[in-house]
Amino acid sequence: PHRMFRRDGADLNIRVPIPMATAALGGSIEVPTVEGKRAKVTIPKGAQSGHQFRLRGKGMSVLRSQARGDMYIDVIVETPVNLSKRQEELLREFQGEKPAKGESTTSPESEGFFSRVKELWEDLTD
Structure with missing residues (x-):
């Protein structure tokens, strides 16, 4: 190998x-x-x-x-690991940003996952 x-x-x-x-x-x-x-x-x-x-x-x-x-x-x-304070601030700022209308900041894979979880939850609670 x-x-x-x-x-x-x-x-x-x-x-x-x-x-x-x-x-x-x-x-x-x-x-x-x-x-x-x-x-x-x-x-x-x-x-x-x-x-x-x-x-x-x-x-x-x-x-x-x-x-x-x-x-x-x-x-x-x-x-990333061992971020500087400035890098942490920038990531926190990014995390708090709202996406533009009609857009998403997550990948299609995670969006699909969360929509399936939501559907499952709705099926279980009906």
Whole structure:
């Protein structure tokens, strides 16, 4: 087993931590490839932990073929620790902000989860 990559046939998987700000605002990261080089991955605004990106042809060579597998990058959003007082203030301010009308500050996954919990609760109390 490799310390960074997990192999699935000709495909490779890697888990890559990204800063919370990059996940929220979007940006780009560089990830290592099996050849020892780096590949650039564009992170869209609002990326969540577990979001998977595919780099075609960056996996392992297929035996007796010119083909290569793909590399799959699973991003893990890092929650900051050891915040300065100013950073804490900014996060608290962000937490208290109300979203614009018709918009949400949560991911579609959490919205779906909470709506299912609400439905379950309503079913139980009827």
